[in-house]
Amino acid sequence: MPIRLMGSIHALAAVLVFSSVLHAQTPEQSGAAKALTQAPTVDLSGVWEANMPGMQWAEYSFAPDIPPMTPWGKQRYLAAKPSYGPRAVDHSTDYVNPTTGKDVGCLPPGVPRIYIQPFLFEIVQTPGRVVELFEFDHHMRQIFTDGRQHPKDPDLTWMGDSIGRYQGDTLVVDTIGLNDKTWIDRGGLPHSDQLHVIERIRRPSSDALEINITIDDPKAYAKTWSGNRNFKLRPTWNIKEFICADNADYNEEFINKSGAYSSPNPSKQHAKPAKPNK
């Protein structure tokens, strides 16, 4: 029966295609890697909100001081036009949140800057993988804890290639393979494609998360440096929708039309408010 034969051929084709897809999706999962898969030794799961009270520098960076740079790094730093930090300008060309009035931005913050975007993130743990879900533009990271190694010559990406291992109460995350289109932070600290980020993630108490971040980039910095980022648990909150590309309405209405970002007009400068009446 021709029709039944065609059906069988379709079914066979589907099986062949499906099995090849399955195979293509798990090239790194060798038998050795599976054997090394670690079950989580510490529960880091939850929705986390930045908790850096009284630390103004935490609005834009991981540490209060500017780390010593190489000449290459300094040149990149001076070329950046950030919205925050010691070198903040009104008309920022920040690749994430520009205030030029014409650029959309919305490129991924990258690692580790994604932790400084002022939105929540969630950690989801499975035996072979830790997933970080970021509210800001729905970015996500996969940290493989199945024993695999980094690719020998990784493609350079915005979020890099991350592998992790549990050491007692700490998840140690090692990330390479980052492109050099991003900044380390929101203040314009540079990095090269040689950037190597090491995160030590702990939960010092049930409602607190601490991430120690080491920046190793000999092309951009004179020496490795590190900083801390603390978070508090938000047990009743969920990650909400945030679509950066949908910022266009806001940019048009507030950045452009409000006039707040246009060049100063001395005749319109408002006087300083008078002292309050007593």
Add this chain to the structure above:
Amino acid sequence: MKNKLLPLLGVAFGLLMGSGPLFAHHGKGAFDMENLTIVKGTVTKFEFINPHALIYVDVMGDKGNVEHWIAESSSNNHLSRGGYDKNSLKPGDQVMVTGHRAKNGAHGLELQCKECLVADSQNKVLLGYYF
């Protein structure tokens, strides 16, 4: 009517609302973060959006002219966690807006500070700051 005096009421409201981290979506360099400005007027539109909620207020100027002010609060995601929603402000509401004005004199206000808020004529907070 604009009130350029330091808004003591606003500060009091801010203290009542509690504190939060000083994080914002973009830089504040274009705004006078040293001083607070109050404007009183009528809400014409309220957009509860990301990355910042927008409040449009028509203000009667000193010479009887209508000034169109626009104020930005924090993200609707953050504001919703503080108990505010798309119905917190409605067109026609008579409000007092406390915030940081654009340095260049434009009718723009930045409402991302602990003292920043939108209140009604009875000084009830309709939209506070919430990270």
